Each structure stands twice: as structure tokens, then as C-alpha cells.
Amino acid sequence: MEEDPGFELLKKIITENTGFNCEYYKEAHFRRRINVRVRATNSESYGAYLKILKKDPREYGYLVETLTVNVSEFFRNPETFRIIEKEIIPSIVKHRSESLIQSIRIWSAGCAAGEEAYSLAILLHRVLKKDFNKYRIRIIGTDIDAQSLEKARKGIYSENSLKNVDAGTKNQYFLKQGEVYQVIDQLRNITHFKHHDLISGPTINHFDIIICRNAMIYFKKEIQEQLQFNFYQALEKGGFFVIGKAETLLGTAPDLFKPYNTRERLYIKEISRDIYGRNQKSHEFK
Template sequence: MSSESENSGFEFLKKKISGERGFNCSYYKESILKRRIDSRMRRTEIDSYKDYVSLLDRSPQEYNALIDTLTVNVTEFFRNPLVFKAMEEVIIPNLLFYKKIQSRKVIRVWSAGCASGEEPYSVAILFKEFLGDEIDDYVFFVTATDIDDNILDKAREGIYTADQMKNVTKERLDNYFNEVAGKYQVKDSIKKYVKFRHHDVISGEETHYFDLILCRNLLIYLSRGVQDEIFERFLRSLNPYGYLVIGKSETLTPEAAKRFELIDLCERIYRKPP
């Protein structure tokens, strides 16, 4: 394959992934992106981008395997710390401001595709720290959903390895976790705010009146058409001025971008208009 043909094939593949899955290739260094794609091509014994594109068209399984390779999906507390910093400095203060104006004491958060639970527990810790003892003056809870019952059982147990805790400060470790045989278990004082349940974000029943929805690193596994449906669901599920946070390598569909207000492009934070 000529260098020019190889480059055009690579560019076409990037546009395909972006157009069909909403994967933001610009978030990654080109050399890293190319290396990860090439690793999947070697596994499938394909040596041209054109042929690999044809395989992706035939095999949803390979498409998802590629996305897995590109994202190097990891689960850990406070993953992408700048997102949680934005929650502390922007989202939570603004939500509480609106609650005060409305004289409402209910705060509902949805962690969609919560996997083993690090994200919803991280969110609960932030609200607990921000509100302190006043948190119990509110009806506050995080609904954490996933389609994998086994991983939900693990999330309810709330026991994690040191690797999953690398973004957790010593103060937070002391305040919110118990050490158990070299691992860390979430204390009941945080667990009580998180409710795990089985739910399919695509076809499950709709729930409403959320103030914050986090759906990070799930949408890139789905087609743009399905993403549009999910964004519409999220829009209906959010209260006015409610926030949506998606993964850093994800993008809104063009239609969804018309419906949500952009709050922070870098951290992928959006808001439902009033």
C-alpha cells in the first residue's frame, strides 16, 4: 500500500468512527490513535485500512472491540479529575442555587452505565463534602444503572483495589472508606445515597426529574441514530437547568447539540435550557 493511500485510508477510518459512533479522535495524539487501530488490524490479520473498514461494516463485535482498544476503558474513582473539579465549582453550586430559588430540597442524580460503581460513589462524596451535615436536609440520592447484574452486585458491595483509588486523597480515604484485607470498602455513610438498579438506557423505562445525568464512555459504543434517541431521553429526564456530562472522547449528535446548552466543551458538560 502506498503512503498516500495508507494516509487517506486512515483519515477515512477516523471520519467513519467519528460519524458513526461520535468518537472524538482529536482527543488523542495521532500516533497513539494509529498504534491502537493498527493493533486491532494485526489481531484480525488485516493490513489495509480499506479492508478493515469493510470488516467493521460486517462485524459489530469488532467495532466494539476497536472502541474498547481506543478508549482503554478503565474504572476508577474520580476518573478524569477535571470533570469532578467542574462539578465542585460549577454544577453543584448552580444546582443548589436553583433549588434555593425554587424552595426545593430534592436532588436527583443519574449515573447511566455505572459499571462497578466508582462514578456514582464519587458523585455522592462530592455532594456530601459540599453540603456537609446539611445534606440530610435534602432528599438526595444517586440512581446508578447498568445492564450487567453481576457488575451491579460488585458495585453494591463497594470493595475496590488500590489501583481504582489512585485519584482519591488520603483525607477522602480516611473519611469515606474502610480498609479491608488490602482493599477499600465504601462506608455506609456514602452507600446510603446510592441506589443501584438494572436498567437499559436504550430501551428501559423512562424516569424523570433528574438534576444531573452522567453518561460517560457508553455512547461511543452505539450508532449515531441510537445516540440521538438516548439524548432525547436524557432531555426529557432532566429538570430545566439540569446538567448532562458525557465522556471526554464523546460528542453530542448534531441534533442534540441544538437542544442542549454548552457549558464546558473540554469537559463535555451541557445543560438543559429552561
């Protein structure tokens, strides 16, 4: 399949029919993911797989689900979340309590089924305690996978997703329903999930924390650079940026973000000047 001339045509057809832009992704990663469906359908070539796509449009749904990497769990990399709870959120709360606008905005970019976004909601409630309702809190989770977003909105998870959650947290923030757990309404009310393409979607702004972990690594280097600059622009001054353990700052990003905890890939936006400005359409999710 590696030398199959149908590969380029397949990428073109996928982009035209799903909006998933194959050219943004590293080719080795893209081939690995697409080969999962080629094998699953017993196709002998990319050309043969193309025929299946034309014959059964439902295959596009399975394909997009395979192409979008959706591995997540509550409090994945617990040490990262410990620092967010003990240091970052208190810093933001202190800053906001001294300002006219007592609001907190967090973006979970590439949110998969919502575990990361709800983990952040739990931490905010733990830190704010009785002051939780005094703040206008909005956590936005975005992804391009419709099935993952639907699961996130329901907020229902298996025991395996909660393996990093202690019993006390489960009892306080989840309702047990048979073998599954549902996030309580108080947290679901502040957590909103939207379809959004990180690369071609409208820019969104005014965030105190942006977390984008283990999503950029699959993109080509120049795309990663553009995304990191976009995240810089989307943060408020003094806002925090969190990336995956295997990811690094590229291009202009090392000049834009000051390291806060490099081992956990936590950075802070300190620079107030808005360099390399882009004339992009700005959009704020409501």
C-alpha cells in the first residue's frame, strides 16, 4: 500500500467529502491511521478502499473517527493537573478577584470526549469552594469529531475513564448510574462543547488557560508553529498555555511564552505587544 498511486487521490476525496484536510498532517501518521480502515475493510489497496467509500458513505464516519485521535481520561498526567490546581488556578483567581471582570475562561483544544474539560471544572470548584458561583466561569471544549463531542455533552463515562479519580471526588462530582458515571449538572452547566477546526476554524480569544495536549504533534511543523502563535493571540496577558509532554514550542513561540514548568510543559504569556498580527476573523463562542 505504501507505493499505491491511489493514496493522493484518496486524500483529495477525503478532504472534499469530510472537510478533514489531510495535507495538514504528517504523512507517516496519516498513513498509519488510514491503513487501520483499509485493513478493517479488507481492501487490498487505497484504490479498493476508495470504491468502498463511494459505495457506502457511512464508511466516512468510521474513517474520520479513526483519523481523529481520541485517547483521554480524567486527570491524565496527574502531576500536570496538580500544578494547575495548586498554582495556576489560584494565580488566575487572585488576578481576576482584583479586576473589574470576575470571569474565568478556559479552552480545552482537541477535547476528545470531554474528560480534560471536566477535570478542569472539578479543579475550579475545589479551589473556589463557596466562591464558585461568584465567578462567570466558562470552559470551552473543542474538537472536530462529532461523536466525541456528543459524548462530552452527555458527560457519561465508564470506570476506566475515571481510573485517576479518587472515591471522594467521584462521590462529589459524579452521579453513579449502574456501571457508568455522569458529571453533575453544576459542572456541566459551565462546560460547553463546540465543533471547531484548530487550523481553518475562526479564531477565538480572551482565555486565561489554553490546554492543547497531544494534538499538535500529528501536524506538520509549519502548522504547529501557526497553531502556537494562534494560541498566543487567544490568551489574555498572563494567561497559561499547556501542551503535551512530547510536544515543544516551535517557530516564534519560544519568544512569546515564558517557561513556567518545562517538565510539565506549562508556559505563561507575558508579552503584551501583539507581533506578527494576522487579519483573521475573530469569533467568541457563546
